[in-house]
Amino acid sequence: xxxxxxxxxxxxxxxxxxxxxxxxxxxxxxxxxxxxxxxxxxxxxxxxxxxxxxxxxxxxxxxxxxxxxxxxxxxxxxxxxxxxxxxxxxxxxxxxxxxxxxxxxxxxxxxxxxxxxxxxxxxxxxxxxxxxxxxxxxxxxxxxxxxxxxxxxxxxxxxxxxxxxxxxxxxxxxxxxxxxxxxxxxxxxxxxxxxxxxxxxxxxxxxxxxxxxxxxxxxxxxxxxxxxxxxxxxxxxxxxxxxxxxxxxxxxxxxxxxxxxxxxxxxxxxxxxxxxxxxxxxxxxxxxxxxxxxxxx
Amino acid sequence: xxxxxxxxxxxxxxxxxxxxxxxxxxxxxxxxxxxxxxxxxxxxxxxxxxxxxxxxxxxxxxxxxxxxxxxxxxxxxxxxxxxxxxxxxxxxxxxxxxxxxxxxxxxxxxxxxxxxxxxxxxxxxxxxxxxxxxxxxxxxxxxxxxxxxxxxxxxxxxxxxxxxxxxxxxxxxxxxxxxxxxxxxxxxxxxxxxxxxxxxxxxxxxxxxxxxxxxxxxxxxxxxxxxxxxxxxxxxxxxxxxxxxxxxxxxxxxxxxxxxxxxxxxxxxxxxxxxxxxxxxxxxxxxxxxxxxxxxxxxxxxxxxxxxxxxxxxxxxxxxxxxxxxxxxxxxxxxxx
Numbered sequence: 001x002x003x004x005x006x007x008x009x010x011x012x013x014x015x016x017x018x019x020x021x022x023x024x025x026x027x028x029x030x031x032x033x034x035x036x037x038x039x040x041x042x043x044x045x046x047x048x049x050x051x052x053x054x055x056x057x058x059x060x061x062x063x064x065x066x067x068x069x070x071x072x073x074x075x076x077x078x079x080x081x082x083x084x085x086x087x088x089x090x091x092x093x094x095x096x097x098x099x100x101x102x103x104x105x106x107x108x109x110x111x112x113x114x115x116x117x118x119x120x121x122x123x124x125x126x127x128x129x130x131x132x133x134x135x136x137x138x139x140x141x142x143x144x145x146x147x148x149x150x151x152x153x154x155x156x157x158x159x160x161x162x163x164x165x166x167x168x169x170x171x172x173x174x175x176x177x178x179x180x181x182x183x184x185x186x187x188x189x190x191x192x193x194x195x196x197x198x199x200x201x202x203x204x205x206x207x208x209x210x211x212x213x214x215x216x217x218x219x220x221x222x223x224x225x226x227x228x229x230x231x232x233x234x235x236x237x238x239x240x241x242x243x244x245x246x247x248x249x250x251x252x253x254x255x256x257x258x259x260x261x262x263x264x265x266x267x268x269x270x271x272x273x274x275x276x277x278x279x280x281x282x283x284x285x286x287x288x289x290x291x292x293x294x295x296x297x
Numbered sequence: 298x299x300x301x302x303x304x305x306x307x308x309x310x311x312x313x314x315x316x317x318x319x320x321x322x323x324x325x326x327x328x329x330x331x332x333x334x335x336x337x338x339x340x341x342x343x344x345x346x347x348x349x350x351x352x353x354x355x356x357x358x359x360x361x362x363x364x365x366x367x368x369x370x371x372x373x374x375x376x377x378x379x380x381x382x383x384x385x386x387x388x389x390x391x392x393x394x395x396x397x398x399x400x401x402x403x404x405x406x407x408x409x410x411x412x413x414x415x416x417x418x419x420x421x422x423x424x425x426x427x428x429x430x431x432x433x434x435x436x437x438x439x440x441x442x443x444x445x446x447x448x449x450x451x452x453x454x455x456x457x458x459x460x461x462x463x464x465x466x467x468x469x470x471x472x473x474x475x476x477x478x479x480x481x482x483x484x485x486x487x488x489x490x491x492x493x494x495x496x497x498x499x500x501x502x503x504x505x506x507x508x509x510x511x512x513x514x515x516x517x518x519x520x521x522x523x524x525x526x527x528x529x530x531x532x533x534x535x536x537x538x539x540x541x542x543x544x545x546x547x548x549x550x551x552x553x554x555x556x557x558x559x560x561x562x563x564x565x566x567x568x569x570x571x572x573x574x575x576x577x578x579x580x581x582x583x584x585x586x587x588x589x590x591x592x593x594x595x596x597x598x599x600x601x602x603x604x605x606x607x608x609x610x611x612x613x614x615x616x617x618x619x620x621x622x623x624x625x626x627x628x629x630x631x632x633x634x
Contacts, residue, residue: 022404092332116553207432
């Protein structure tokens with residue numbers, strides 16, 4: 001009996017230790033990723049990286065200034081599309097509707113949220129690239145914006161719903177109309193949550209690569225205006241990391257040395273991109289935790 | 298929902314007040330209409346997406362029919378398109394990913410939900426959330442420069458020496474291939490499994506409607522069950538459907554994942570029992586060949602692959618949502634997912 005009990009206790013301790021190890025391994029991955037990026041990227045990052053255009057294929061040096069600006073333009077477009085639809089759609093869901101329409105909208109948003117990013121790329125291609133007949137910043141921004149919609153919409157709705165009913169009733173009792181209540185009471189009360197939702201959606205699409213491959217495409221030069229193909233950080237990381245395979249066969253025979261330089265730049269770009277995304281994530285969570293107590297969603 | 302504007306008890310004919318009120322109500326109607334247009338556009342976009350995928354894949358659907366999914370010749374020059382190697386690669390890499398990620402993810406979730414003190418649990422969950430935010434191209438970058446060399450030099454030779462008699466671990470160690478892609482995918486989906494499973498595990502005993510459960514759990518401990526026995530035999534069974542949901546969610550992510558897989562799978566259409574073999578996945582072939590696709594049939598075949606991917610993830614996400622909602626009973630678990 002006592003041996004059996006000892007065995008059971010041993011099993012219990014052993015399995016519980018294993019679960020602890022699992023948690024440790026899972027979180028350790030984050031620090032591995034950060035460590036490698038800082039180690040490889042930190043040594044490759046330089047002023048040129050932020051200010052120079054990519055060097056001609058086969059030469060070393062150069063930077064990713066055009067990709068940084070390109071990413072900024074793409075993300076601006078994404079916000080212009082994703083934030084209004086997500087925000088106002090959420091207001092409709094949380095404040096104006098119950099029943100069937102809300103169910104359908106929510107269902108559509110969840111569906112859109114689950115669509116693989118590469119399929120979003122195909123959609124943007126057939127909707128924007130095909131009619132205009134060439135790759136463009138516009139198409140890339142459209143694809144990223146589509147991905148922002150469901151994330152912004154669903155979390156904003158959660159935060160609007162978390163606003164206590166008493167606040168709404170108080171405003172209405174004072175004679176405010178519904179939209180006045182929403183605009184001056186509900187939204188301000190939930191603004192930290194809404195800001196968090198938007199920031200997280202932004203961080204999510206900032207690193208998206210697949211939907212840009214055949215919408216924004218890529219560019220080794222500046223991309224003037226909005227209707228030209230443009231470089232972006234994620235796509236540059238991809239192209240540089242898999243070089244020389246990412247190049248046409250013709251250039252394949254160049255010396256290997258320039259590719260080392262490309263690889264270094266890919267690490268640098270990775271560090272910049274991940275740094276940006278993690279910082280936005282942390283800011284978003286800090287904003288939220290400082291705010292009024294919002295029920296955990 | 299929200300209380301509708303109540304009719305004001307008429308305390309006498311105050312004309313100005315009445316028209317003011319009706320104007321306000323008009324404002325409400327305008328606000329409702331405007332926000333409805335935005336909300337409706339989400340539905341419209343989603344419908345349009347399905348429609349476009351269906352319309353733009355007309356040619357291969359009619360030319361190849363079901364044969365598209367069961368033939369394995371992918372030859373743009375002779376206009377022959379069979380998707381089997383890509384489907385195979387997608388399924389195999391996702392399976393490898395789940396084999397690794399499910400035990401690890403659930404183990405970690407158990408630790409976070411059942412054992413760790415709240416502060417430790419929240420801190421670790423914070424890191425897990427950050428991990429989920431790492432973009433896939435970064436995983437691909439590390440895959441190319443860290444995981445592939447490691448696989449080629451250490452892990453694959455080791456597996457070959459110890460388990461080489463199995464058909465899965467034979468052939469030359471290229472570094473790239475199904476196994477590498479599966480491992481990178483595993484790392485990518487673990488955060489999803491942990492977050493959702495943890496939510497589900499936490500929600501089960503604390504839900505007031507299921508106070509009986511909590512009692513049962515306490516009872517198991519009081520009866521002399523060890524901590525692990527009470528977790529394994531009482532807590533986990535009740536969270537089972539929700540945890541299944543988290544696995545489905547992870548599977549949907551793994552199937553649709555593009556960049557990391559494209560960078561480490563080897564991009565060679567192969568059907569091979571060996572996990573060391575380079576392969577190809579649906580998402581990877583779309584990523585690599587879409588811009589080079591010459592001819593409508595070629596392009597539309599790639600779009601049909603996108604349609605397949607869409608339908609797969611649609612089904613899996615739907616089931617995941619159902620399972621998670623059933624378990625947590627609040628539907629709020631999905632807000633995170």
